[in-house]
Each structure stands twice: as structure tokens, then as C-alpha cells.
Amino acid sequence: MSSSKRQACVVCAWRETCAKKFCVTDGGARCPDFSRDVSIKVPDEESDEIQ
Incomplete structure (x- = not known):
């Protein structure tokens, strides 16, 4: 997984x-409420992996 x-x-x-970030044991890796913040830009080297 990239x-x-x-x-x-x-x-x-x-x-x-x-309210879950301090009680999820895996640090949020499988949180059903997760939604990526679109205001945070993806670094260029990660963008290259996507393409």
C-alpha cells in the first residue's frame, strides 16, 4: 500500500x-470515519508514485 x-x-x-483519536489502538489506521484533509498537499515524491 502506498x-x-x-x-x-x-x-x-x-x-x-x-473523539476517537486517543482510544483507537492502531493510531487511526482503520478508522471508519477517516477522511483525508484535502487542504494538506501530497508531497511530490508521493504524487509520482500515484501516476
Whole structure:
């Protein structure tokens, strides 16, 4: 799995209001509420992997 698709609380759109981020044991890797924050740009080297 490429790192651009990896879930993480730090890039989630809900990170400011999330009530689960401190109780999810895998750090949010399989959170059903995860939604990537589109305001966070993907670094160029990750963009190259997508193409």
C-alpha cells in the first residue's frame, strides 16, 4: 500500500473534533470515519508514485 493512501489521524479532516483519536489502538489506521484533509498537499515524491 502506498503511503499516500495510508490513514493517519494527523491528515484526517476530522482530527480537530475527533473523539476517537486517543482510544483507537492502531493510531487511526482503520478508522471508519477517516477522511483525508484535502487542504494538506501530497508531497511530490508521493504524487509520482500515484501516476
